[in-house]
Structures are given as C-alpha cells and as structure tokens.
Amino acid sequence: MSTAPATAEPAASSSDLAVRLRGIGKRFPGVIANDDINIDVRRGTIHAIVGENGAGKSTLMKILYGVQAPDSGTIEVNGSEVNLHSPSDAIKVGVGMVFQHFMLADNLTVLENVVLGAEGLHGIGGKARAEIQRISDAYGLGIQPDRLVEELGVGARQRVEILKVLYRGARIIILDEPTAVLVPQEVDELFGNLRELKAEGLSVIFISHKLDEVLSVADEITVIRRGTTVRTVTDTAGVTARQLAELMVGSELPSPSTEASTVTDQVLLRVRDLSLPSDDGRPLLDSISFEIHRGEVLGIAGVEGNGQAELVESIMGMRPTARGLVEVDGVDFSARTTRERREDGIGYIPEDRHRHGLLLDSPLWENRMLGHQSRPPSVKHGLIDKGAARADTQRIIEEYDVRTPGPDVLARALSGGNQQKLIVGREMSSDPTLLIAAHPTRGVDVGAQAAIWQHIKDARRRGLAVLLISADLDELIGLSDRIEVILRGSFVGTFDPDDVTPERLGSAMTGAGEGK
Amino acid sequence: MGLGLASAALALLAAFAITSLVLLAAGDPVGDVWAQLLKWPEQRNWANIINNACTLYLSALAVAVGFRMNLFNIGVDGQYRVAAFTAAVVAGEAWLPGYLNTAFAIICAMAVGAVWAGIAGVLRASRGVSEVISTIMLNFIATYLVAYLLREAAVKEEGSNQIATKEIPEGSWIPGIPFGDFEIYGFVVIAILCGVAFWFVLNRTRFGFDLRATGQSSTAAIASGINVKRMTLGAMMISGAVAGLVGLPIIFGESHSYGSTFQSGLGFAGIAVALLGRNHPVGIALGALLFAYLDEQSNPLQILVGVSPQIVAITQGVIVLTVVISYELVRRYGLRLEQREVARALNAERTAKAEEVSA
Numbered sequence: 001m002s003t004a005p006a007t008a009e010p011a012a013s014s015s016d017l018a019v020r021l022r023g024i025g026k027r028f029p030g031v032i033a034n035d036d037i038n039i040d041v042r043r044g045t046i047h048a049i050v051g052e053n054g055a056g057k058s059t060l061m062k063i064l065y066g067v068q069a070p071d072s073g074t075i076e077v078n079g080s081e082v083n084l085h086s087p088s089d090a091i092k093v094g095v096g097m098v099f100q101h102f103m104l105a106d107n108l109t110v111l112e113n114v115v116l117g118a119e120g121l122h123g124i125g126g127k128a129r130a131e132i133q134r135i136s137d138a139y140g141l142g143i144q145p146d147r148l149v150e151e152l153g154v155g156a157r158q159r160v161e162i163l164k165v166l167y168r169g170a171r172i173i174i175l176d177e178p179t180a181v182l183v184p185q186e187v188d189e190l191f192g193n194l195r196e197l198k199a200e201g202l203s204v205i206f207i208s209h210k211l212d213e214v215l216s217v218a219d220e221i222t223v224i225r226r227g228t229t230v231r232t233v234t235d236t237a238g239v240t241a242r243q244l245a246e247l248m249v250g251s252e253l254p255s256p257s258t259e260a261s262t263v264t265d266q267v268l269l270r271v272r273d274l275s276l277p278s279d280d281g282r283p284l285l286d287s288i289s290f291e292i293h294r295g296e297v298l299g300i301a302g303v304e305g306n307g308q309a310e311l312v313e314s315i316m317g318m319r320p321t322a323r324g325l326v327e328v329d330g331v332d333f334s335a336r337t338t339r340e341r342r343e344d345g346i347g348y349i350p351e352d353r354h355r356h357g358l359l360l361d362s363p364l365w366e367n368r369m370l371g372h373q374s375r376p377p378s379v380k381h382g383l384i385d386k387g388a389a390r391a392d393t394q395r396i397i398e399e400y401d402v403r404t405p406g407p408d409v410l411a412r413a414l415s416g417g418n419q420q421k422l423i424v425g426r427e428m429s430s431d432p433t434l435l436i437a438a439h440p441t442r443g444v445d446v447g448a449q450a451a452i453w454q455h456i457k458d459a460r461r462r463g464l465a466v467l468l469i470s471a472d473l474d475e476l477i478g479l480s481d482r483i484e485v486i487l488r489g490s491f492v493g494t495f496d497p498d499d500v501t502p503e504r505l506g507s508a509m510t511g512a513g514e515g516k
Numbered sequence: 517m518g519l520g521l522a523s524a525a526l527a528l529l530a531a532f533a534i535t536s537l538v539l540l541a542a543g544d545p546v547g548d549v550w551a552q553l554l555k556w557p558e559q560r561n562w563a564n565i566i567n568n569a570c571t572l573y574l575s576a577l578a579v580a581v582g583f584r585m586n587l588f589n590i591g592v593d594g595q596y597r598v599a600a601f602t603a604a605v606v607a608g609e610a611w612l613p614g615y616l617n618t619a620f621a622i623i624c625a626m627a628v629g630a631v632w633a634g635i636a637g638v639l640r641a642s643r644g645v646s647e648v649i650s651t652i653m654l655n656f657i658a659t660y661l662v663a664y665l666l667r668e669a670a671v672k673e674e675g676s677n678q679i680a681t682k683e684i685p686e687g688s689w690i691p692g693i694p695f696g697d698f699e700i701y702g703f704v705v706i707a708i709l710c711g712v713a714f715w716f717v718l719n720r721t722r723f724g725f726d727l728r729a730t731g732q733s734s735t736a737a738i739a740s741g742i743n744v745k746r747m748t749l750g751a752m753m754i755s756g757a758v759a760g761l762v763g764l765p766i767i768f769g770e771s772h773s774y775g776s777t778f779q780s781g782l783g784f785a786g787i788a789v790a791l792l793g794r795n796h797p798v799g800i801a802l803g804a805l806l807f808a809y810l811d812e813q814s815n816p817l818q819i820l821v822g823v824s825p826q827i828v829a830i831t832q833g834v835i836v837l838t839v840v841i842s843y844e845l846v847r848r849y850g851l852r853l854e855q856r857e858v859a860r861a862l863n864a865e866r867t868a869k870a871e872e873v874s875a
Contacts, residue, residue, distance in 0.1 A: 318738055339741030348739065356739035359732045370729060371740035373722050382722045405861035413854045 017079065018043045018172050018203035019064065019095075024073035026059055033059040035227045037073070041172070041220075046194055046204045048214040051224035051248055057207050060224070061174050064205075065097040066090040077172065096170025098161045100177045106150040113149055114164050121167070135166050139196045154303075155186035159193065173197065174205045179213055180471075183303060184506035191217045209248070211241035223247040262295035263481050268465035269315075269434050274324035276310050276489070284310045285322070286489045292434070297456070297466040299480030299497070301473065303509050307489040308469045309351055312438050315467070316348055317341045328434055342371055347432030349423055349440050351469070353416075357423045360412040364404060367411050368393040368426055375430060396425035401451060417448035424452055428459060435459060438469040453479060473502040487511050520794075523846040527838040534838075535831040539823070548821045553813045553828070561812050563698040568808035570704045570765050571779075573801055575786025577714055578759035580795040582647075584718060585731040585751040587640075591651025592759040593783025594658030595632045599625040600763025601662045601681070604774035605669055607767070608682035617688040618768060625764060626757040632658065633756025634749065641745040647752065655783075666776060680775030690768040703765035710758065711797035727751055759783065788836045794843060807832060 017040050024037040033056045041047040051057050062068045064075065066084030075082055077093045084090050087097070104113050114132055115124045122128040129145045136143040141159045149157065158178060165173055175194075179187045194204050194217060208214050214221060221233040223244060230247050233239050269292040276285035285307050292298045302308055314322035317338040326333045333341055342348065348371065350356035358367050368389055369378040378389035393407035400421045404414055411419060420440070427435065437456065441449040456479060460466055470476045476483055476497070483495040485508040493508045532550075539546045557565065575592055582589035589595075607621035636654060639645035670679035692699030718724035730737040730747045737744055762782055767774060789807055793800030814828035 316739070337741065337743065338738065339743075342741045350739050355733070355735040357736065359729055359736055361732055362728075366725070369725060370736065373725055373729075373740070379722050379725075384720050384722065384725060403858075405858055409858060410851065410854060412851060413858045 016042050020076040022074045024070045026070050033227055037229050039222050041203050043203055044201045045219040046198055046206055046217055048206045048218035048221045050214055055224045056227035091168050094171040096165030097174040102157050102161055104149045109146050109148055110160050111145040114167050118168050154181050172203045176207050183510050184503045211244045262461050264294040266294045267291045268294045268329055270327040272325035276314055276322045284489050292465040294463045294465055295460055296481045297460055297468055297479050299476040299483040300469045300486055301476050301483055301505050302486035306486050312436055345433035347427035347435040349427055349437040351438035353419055358411045363408045365390045365393040365407040400425035417444040420444050421448055424455055435464055435466045473505055485509055519846050523842040527842040530838040531835040534834045544823045549823055552821055559696045560698055563695050563700050565808045565812045566700045569804040570701050570707050571762055571782055572785055572789050572804040572807055573707050574762045575782045576789035576800045578755050579786045579790040581755040583795050585727050588648050589651055589755045591654045592786050594655035595629040595756045595759035596762035597662050598632050598658045599629040599760030600767055601774045602628045604681040604767050607684040607688055610685050614687045626760040629760025630753040630757040634753045637749040637752030641748045678775055680773040684772045701765040701769040703769055715797045791836050792839050
C-alpha cells in the first residue's frame with residue numbers, strides 16, 4: 001500500500017488544497033482529544049477520516065466547524081489562514097457540516113427547514129424554492145421543496161441536511177458518520193450524491209469507522225489514532241480494510257466470529273404473542289413469538305425505532321402495558337416485576353448506559369450495586385455491605401479490565417468503553433441464565449469491543465441464552481446463532497448468519513427483502 | 517471535604533459582602549450592624565439559638581428527604597402545622613397517662629404529617645401532578661383547616677382574644693435540658709436521633725440506596741428494578757412524617773398547647789437550611805445553627821443600631837444563593853480534578869507497561 005507519513009509535505013501544491021490543518025491540538029480536562037493533527041484535503045475530492053470511537057474525529061470536526069477552538073495549530077481554508085469562533089464563521093468561509101443526528105423540524109416543509117436561519121439569502125418564498133430546486137437538480141439530490149419533513153425517510157432527510165449546507169454556500173462539506181443511520185441501499189445512494197458533489201468541484205470530508213464504505217467512496221483516507229494522525233493513504237486501491245483497521249487500532253484485529261455452535265435443545269426463553277399497544281393505535285409490538293435455547297445467541301436486526309427497545313423493555317418488565325407470555329426456564333415471568341425478573345436470572349445490558357445503566361454521579365462500587373441491590377455480596381439483610389461491594393467491584397475492574405484508579409471513582413469520570421465494561425462485568429457477576437444485551441458495544445473502542453464479544457462468547461459456551469440487539473450488522477452476523485429481523489413491531493424474517501450478507505439483511509430491515 | 521468547607525466559607529464571605537453593600541446603599545451603619553451580629557451571644561441567647569435550630573433542623577431534614585429523591589416538598593409548612601395541631605389535641609385529651617400520652621401524640625403527629633404529604637405523593641405517582649404545585653395548595657388548605665378546627669377544639673382563655681387547644685397535662689411535657697442558668701428543649705435529643713437515623717437509612721440501607729438512585733436517575737432506577745412510583749409515595753410520606761415533628765419541640769417544651777399564634781413559616785426556612793446543608797445531616801445542623809444565630813442576633817438591631825432586623829432575612833437569602841452557586845462550581849471543579857486523576861493514573865499505567873515491554 002502506498003502511504004505517506006502525515007507530517008510530510010503534501011504532494012499537491014497548496015493552491016489545490018481546500019483545507020489544510022497543521023498541528024491541531026485540543027485538550028479537555030484529563031483527556032487529550034487531539035494532538036498534532038495534520039491533514040490536507042484537496043479540492044474536488046472525498047477525504048475520509050477514520051479512527052476508533054474516541055480517537056478524536058468528532059472533536060477535530062467540531063474544531064473545523066468552529067464549534068470548539070483548538071488549543072494549538074492552524075487552519076487554512078482555500079489557502080488562507082482562518083480563525084473560526086463559531087459555526088457562522090465556518091459557513092462564511094464555505095465550510096458546512098452535516099451532523100450524525102439530524103437537526104430538522106418534522107412539522108415544517110423541506111423549504112421551511114432549509115431557509116430557517118438563512119432567510120437573508122434568498123428570502124422565504126419563490127426565490128428560495130427555485131434555489132433549492134436548482135441545487136437539488138445540480139447535484140441529483142431529488143428533493144421536493146414542499147414535502148413535510150415528517151413524511152421523508154432517513155435517507156431523504158440526510159439529503160435535506162446536505163442541501164441545507166449547500167444552500168448556505170458551503171464548498172467544503174463535513175459529514176459525521178453519515179452512514180450510521182442508513183441501510184446498505186441508502187448508503188449506495190448517498191455515495192452517488194457525494195460523487196456528484198465531487199464532480200462539481202466541492203470537497204467532502206467524510207468521517208466514519210466503517211472501512212469498507214470508506215474504501216468504496218474515498219479518494220484519500222487519513223487514519224487517526226489516540227488523537228493524532230497516523231497515516232494518510234493517497235492510493236486507496238492499494239490498501240485493504242484490514243490494513244486500515246490495523247492502522248486504526250495499532251495492533252492485530254479482533255473478529256466477532258463465533259466458534260462451534262453451543263445451542264442445546266433446552267428452551268430457556270419462550271415469548272408468546274408479546275404485544276405492546278400504543279396511544280395512536282398502531283402497536284409498538286405486534287404479537288411477537290420466539291424462543292431462545294440454552295447456549296444460543298439470538299440476534300435482532302432492524303432499523304432503529306422498529307420496536308427493539310420496546311421488545312427489550314417488555315421482556316424486562318419495564319413496560320406495564322405489555323401483553324403476552326414471557327417464560328424463563330419454564331417459569332411464567334409475565335406478572336413479575338423488573339426486580340424479580342433480574343433476581344431470577346436475567347442480566348441486562350441496556351441500550352443507553354447513561355440513562356438506564358449507570359448513576360453517573362455515584363462511585364463505581366455503588367454502580368456495582370445498581371440492579372443488584374437485593375442480592376449479595378453488596379447487600380445483606382437490607383443493609384449495604386460497602387466493604388464487600390468495593391471488593392467485588394475491584395474484582396470486576398480486574399477481570400473485565402476496567403481502566404480506573406479504583407472503585408471509589410465516580411462513574412462519570414470513566415470513558416464510555418470502561419463504563420460499558422463495568423456494566424458487562426456487573427451483569428455477568430450474578431450468573432444470569434438469560435442475558436439481554438442491547439447494543440453492547442455501541443460507542444466502545446475496538447479493544448473493549450473485542451473483550452465484550454469474548455465475554456458474551458464465553459457465557460454462551462457456559463449455557464447462557466443471549467438476546468442480542470445491535471445496529472452493527474457485522475456484530476450480529478458474527479455473534480448470533482440465528483437472526484430475526486424486526487420491522488414495525490413484528491418479526492419479518494429469520495436468517496442463518498452463516499449464509500446471509502449485510503445487504504440481504506438490509507433489504508429485510510426496510511421491508512424490501514425476503515425472509516425464510 | 518476540604519473543598520466543601522472552602523466553598524461554604526467563600527459563600528458566607530460573599531453573602532456578608534453583598535449584605536454590606538445593601539446596608540451601604542441604604543445609608544445604614546455597616547460597622548455597627550456587623551458588630552451586633554457578630555457579637556458573642558449571651559448564654560440566654562445561646563439557649564434560644566439552640567431551641568430555634570432544633571425546629572429548623574427537623575424542618576430541613578424533612579425537606580432533605582425529598583431533595584435526595586429529587587422531590588421538592590414545599591409543603592413542610594402545612595404538614596407541620598396540621599401535625600402539631602393534631603399532637604396538641606391528642607396530648608391535651610390525655611387518653612393515656614404520662615409519657616405514653618407523649619409518645620402516642622408524637623406518633624399521631626408523624627402519621628398525620630405522612631398522610632398530608634402522602635396526598636401529594638399519590639397525586640404525583642398516579643397522575644404525574646407536580647409535587648411543587650400540590651404541596652403549595654395543601655399548605656393553603658392546611659392553614660384554613662387548622663384555623664377552622666382550632667375554633668372547634670379550642671378552650672377560651674379568660675380575658676384574652678387568643679384561643680388555643682386544651683393544655684397538655686404536666687406529666688406529658690418533655691422536660692428541658694439544663695443549659696447553664698437556662699434550659700433547652702428536651703426534644704433536641706430526638707432531633708439528633710432523627711439526624712443519625714437519616715444518615716443511616718440513606719447511606720447504609722438498601723431502601724436509602726434505592727431512594728438516592730431514584731433521585732439521581734429515575735430511568736436507571738426503573739431499569740434496575742426499583743418501583744419508582746412506590747418510592748415516590750414512600751419518600752413523600754417519610755418527608756411528611758419528619759415534618760410532623762417540626763412543631764413538637766414547641767408544643768411539648770414551651771407552649772403546651774396549639775394556639776392561634778403558633779409559629780408558622782418554619783417549613784420555608786427549612787428549605788433554605790436544607791440547601792445550605794447540602795442535604796447532609798451534619799451540614800444541615802450547621803446551617804440550622806447559623807440561621808438561628810442570625811435570627812437571634814438580629815433581634816436587638818432596631819433598638820441598638822436603629823436598623824430593621826429584616827436585613828438578616830436578606831443575608832439569609834443571599835447565603836442560600838451564594839452557597840448553591842459555590843457548591844455547583846466546586847462540584848464541577850472536583851469532577852475535573854477526578855477526570856484528570858483518572859487520566860493520569862491510566863497514563864502512568866500505560867507508560868509502566870511500555871517500559872516493561874521495552875526493557
């Protein structure tokens with residue numbers, strides 16, 4: 001592969017450069033987010049920036065978009081040095097950003113969303129509509145200005161976000177993990193749009209950690225690790241995803257693949273006709289039935305918001321309006337409280353660790369007790385045994401490699417990956433028979449991800465039944481023994497992970513494909 | 517701990533500075549006012565300070581129970597008056613002899629306080645009605661309900677416009693504790709026991725953990741299996757039961773009846789003291805003593821310096837604001853320190869490993 005050290009002078013002359021970053025550094029309390037970052041983005045290219053979660057990509061982009069000021073280093077846009085103090089400064093020099101979470105008002109039309117805050121450019125009426133139409137046609141975005149945003153799908157909303165940025169005159173567009181919310185088909189459309197932008201001479205900065213996608217669309221790739229630029233790859237044809245990943249991690253790669261099947265014929269979790277009505281009539285869960293055997297991992301694939309969170313919360317007893325049978329190991333759990341379900345063998349790794357998994361302002365040993373406050377070792381006869389709780393927290397810290405000075409640190413002071421390892425350790429420590437893992441490696445770095453996968457695999461070998469919800473299709477395919485696809489609150493297809501591709505799962509997730 | 521003390525000292529200094537500015541602006545003698553306020557109190561004044569701090573302390577504990585669960589019980593004021601009235605009537609009737617009568621009256625007061633606060637708890641748990649609104653409304657109801665019932669239950673004193681409940685028999689009074697030439701309420705002992713129980717229940721029992729967890733994050737509490745609705749009702753009722761004790765030092769130690777001039781407003785002062793004491797039993801004790809001290813020292817201001825004692829109410833209000841602000845600043849600073857500590861420890865670990873590898 002042909003790579004150039006990031007610090008070397010660029011091959012292209014500086015007049016070709018849309019963006020030139022030199023020596024960018026940014027420190028947060030206790031964390032060095034960016035340290036000596038050097039990147040050249042050539043005009044008319046798609047430049048990808050890849051790195052693990054927490055490598056400092058988002059911080060770098062916030063600096064380039066004027067959201068945060070760097071502590072050191074210089075930013076040049078189109079050959080002249082700029083000082084960006086706010087996003088409006090960035091827009092003035094032609095830098096626009098599309099955030100991962102869309103910032104659109106659902107109850108307004110596309111036109112209204114686009115002109116909101118930019119009324120001075122082309123007004124809010126016919127001229128603005130004509131301009132939107134012109135941009136949409138020029139870049140093949142296919143946007144109708146008068147549709148309500150709430151009627152649009154995820155892909156179309158993203159195109160509206162891109163159009164918003166173009167409408168404000170951006171010539172350099174930053175996309176922060178744009179494919180995270182898209183199914184594979186929509187990703188292809190997005191890449192088509194990006195190539196149109198490139199052809200018109202715009203520059204695109206594309207942030208991702210999905211390497212296959214990066215390789216298929218980017219002209220140049222910069223790898224960031226631990227806040228600093230490791231390499232810039234200028235010849236993307238000569239590099240493989242694996243090589244990139246190893247640059248990202250700085251070591252050999254883990255893979256989520258399972259070993260020999262450990263599925264037994266003993267049913268552990270039986271769910272029958274589980275339904276969850278909603279206020280607006282359309283049920284959130286519609287008569288879902290399935291079984292998980294001991295030693296089996298059942299993966300649930302689906303576009304977010306199709307009932308995954310509701311399914312998990314219903315099985316956990318957190319949804320009082322849920323109807324249907326939930327049976328664990330032959331015992332009817334349907335009428336039990338969340339605490340009883342936890343006591344009787346369900347371990348729960350929640351989707352949103354900050355909202356559901358942790359007390360951020362409490363020390364780690366108190367977080368060790370959370371969800372286990374009715375069981376030893378932390379609590380005896382209704383009294384807290386602080387010594388035992390701290391000792392067991394220390395055990396989890398060691399066994400699960402939680403990076404912390406000790407069990408008295410507040411949970412908030414840990415990084416996301418270490419918080420997640422603590423949660424996994426906690427849920428495993430009570431010897432559950434069923435583990436519900438919702439996005440267990442979301443926002444977790446590759447090292448922690450590999451460790452968490454290993455813990456799930458070990459538990460499965462010991463006979464644990466696992467319900468795995470994940471948005472990461474590779475993780476689902478790699479860990480699951482069986483995959484169910486959920487769409488609008490129903491299971492719409494069963495797949496065998498040994499002969500399914502992310503594309504086929506993607507079709508099923510959008511309702512376009514076939515199940516079997 | 518050091519940080520906490522520093523922040524409290526800083527907040528007090530700021531509050532004194534602001535009060536001085538108010539005095540200056542009004543053209544009052546700043547030096548004389550402080551000389552009076554900061555003069556070492558007489559023994560008689562100390563007895564008064566401790567007695568007032570006792571009621572303030574109980575009131576603030578009641579508020580703090582709610583705060584720990586993220587519930588804002590503004591209704592302590594109504595709860596303690598309903599409860600004190602109940603205790604006075606029950607003890608005055610003297611169905612039981614001696615201290616049995618006292619104990620029974622105290623239990624009745626706590627029960628009534630718990631039920632009165634429980635109304636707000638039920639509304640919050642079942643209907644999502646904000647406890648702030650419902651407890652304020654219950655305060656009004658309490659005021660007029662007690663006024664109405666007092667007229668029904670009162671015994672008329674000869675030659676006086678005041679009405680009060682039947683006097684409690686002397687055998688059921690709670691005797692004072694000698695304090696030099698004076699006496700302080702015997703109820704001080706019960707208040708201290710309440711503080712110890714508060715600390716123990718919150719920090720050492722599962723129930724206390726559940727309560728604190730719910731206060732920090734109700735979503736995490738639900739996921740961990742805590743029945744948040746039941747905790748809401750429980751916390752509200754405990755808060756009300758403690759509030760039921762607030763008026764009792766006066767009833768059993770001083771007035772021996774509930775009259776139309778019974779002290780009101782203790783519940784609101786308790787909110788300020790709870791904030792000042794950071795919902796910690798020792799902090800609340802210090803806060804209660806400080807507020808009682810300022811109140812006592814301000815009494816002669818009008819006569820000696822010619823300044824309205826209301827200036828002290830301004831000081832108290834400013835103290836609460838500066839304390840809240842400085843606690844928040846110190847909390848953020850502490851968190852930053854800790855994050856840096858974590859990063860430093862991890863970096864040291866990483867370097868140590870790297871050296872091991874290279875060696």
